[in-house]
Amino acid sequence: MPDEKLFIGSHAPYWHNGSSISAKSYDTMLAALPAVVLGISQYGAPALGVLALSVSCAMIWELIMNVAMKRPASIGDGNAAVIGLLFAMLMPATAPWWAVVVGTFVAVVIGKQIFGGIGCNPLNPALVAIAILMLSWESMMDFNDALVNYDFGFNMIYPLAAIKSFGASAVSDYNTVGLLMGQQPGGIGTTFGLGLIIGGLYLILRGHIRWEISLSFLASVFVTALLFNLSDPDKYANPVFHLLTGYTLIGAFFLATEDSSSPVNFFPMLLYGAFAGILTVLIRNIGAFVDGVVFAILMMNVANPLLDKIRPKAMGKGIKHA
């Protein structure tokens, strides 16, 4: 019956609000742009090289896994590109090419695809990769060693390393506005505090990430750092310093908020953010690592399924009528 007029059958609803995964991915990349651009302008070609290699490698790994697992190609949704971009933003500009190739392999293949692809990863893929690199090639990920050949006319000692070795007195070498404007060494896309905040606010307003997670994370970093600071002002840095250094801001807006590995209910989101914040400062102030964001978020990723069990009662459940 080739000529017969037939209608498309599908189930309700017949409307959709127009959102899509790819729109979400591209918006995330757009939001990351200010921080990325500042990184490129500071470190020049090497930073651009790491970024470009990372994004393209992540997409290639994704494609290879699609083919290997006989699944439809999923690079169009932009998720692999986002993982690649975030991974590169966390890396020092001097990272060698093989580290980027290995890192994106860990992120996309081990962090995401072997669990079943988008939405199935229990941990944030970019963070899994960074954690493995941090444990395997410690000096490559040490920003003081990595960026030793750069001098931009501001203090080129990685702030978190400075307070770890010299105590809170080192804080006075940095000023708050400078930190906000990216005058600190660090990952390619992690140092421009203001840019990250603007990007984060954009994502929150667009509804792509949840303010509950970002805000509770930042608030708890602040409060925990404040408590430490009050207990021993000579040893522990002030809370604002903790907010603007290391991976705190990119963690709050781009890493902790990753959909698949974070909760969706209101209280669990607050708890998740709060615990991640506490752990971050604990690791920074008394733990072995210079920055605590990576492991704090990964630990809360693990706790996420448990946290998300705290949820309101569904309608018509558990109430018995009189």
Add this chain to the structure above:
Amino acid sequence: MIKRPFFSLGKPKLKYPVDDTQEQDVIRVIPLPDRVTFFLEDPYERNEGFLIKPGDKIKTGQKLKLTEDDKDYVISSVTGTIADISQYRGYLGKTYAAISIDTGDEEQWDDKFKEGCQKPTLENSLEFLGCLPGDTGFIPILDTHPPLNTIIINGLDKDILVSTNQLIVQTETDSLKTGIEYLREITGAGEIMIAVSPELASQAGEIDVDVKVIEPSYPNTLPEIIMKSILGKTPPADETWEQIGVGLINAEAVVAISNAFTKGQIPVSKLLTVINKDNTTVHVRARVGTHVKEILAALDIETYHGDQLVLGGPMTGHALYSEDLPILADTDAIMVHDKDNVVLPSDCHCINCGECVRACPARIPVNMLIRVLENDLYEEAAKEYDLLSCIECGLCSYVCPARIPIFHYIMLGKYELARIETVEESNA
């Protein structure tokens, strides 16, 4: 289609953009069609042994039953000859006998109802008013349960862009009044109230019942939410409304009760909102059983291969595959959806973004529910993830960025669960 605003923090807000797009009082009357079709529920998928057969002459208002023992019946909306009786499988696998009648030249009314039933009693209503236009099953269940304490008359429409009941409240206030009196006699219910939108509150005030104002934005107008906002309680997930003594009836059906007893004729035509491709709406009145094709032709609405044709509204309607299917007694709207706007579902995984959880009015963990449903774990879905609490609003699918047909999975889940339970019962 209502799209997500550029900045969006909270839940989707779906207003009913009705009043400015339609000519409120114009109701287009669709001419008597050449053929009508009725669907009469037939769970046994029988082929023979029917009381009626092709060739039988039928009068308007005549009651059609498949066999003497059957409880279900339909009321013929035309005078004519039965052309065909065949099987039809509808939504959720329900089986029906499709009875087609070719319309004759002269309209004759069947007078069984007029002779037998001057009084609005429960018995008469059950006998003749079981499939009134606008009724979604209120009358047929009246005898199976303890009497209702509370009846809510629904002066709102379930779905977006639909304004059928709203028009009834606006234009047929007097019949509504009489209908409510009859309803009181029939059911003996103590408390009757009417739910209307704010614009119609003063008009509804003329009727001598409690007026409850409901903000007409989706999903406020779904039956369960109306109940919650009026009575302050929600229906238990595994029980029916009647079990807790509450009934909900559409304003249109109340008017039909009134017309039946005052005129001595069972009403046979249905008021509908027709939603065109550009979301403009028109009200039409057509005989129950009229094919969609006739209605669209009368309104000069063109459809093309690949469009979507929906009985009901954009969030909860049912798609038709052909224009040669009829409108039913409970069809409130027809929506014509352009092929360029058709939403195609995807087989992408849930990305756990939580949009559905925030949109769900029943507070269901949809992100988890969809995971178990995708793996056919229906019993677990009901036990752990509140499948049965779903009030079928469709908002989860509407907001899902992965475009998972969540609502479809949910209805499939409910259907499969019911089947599992039937099998278990028959094995027990």
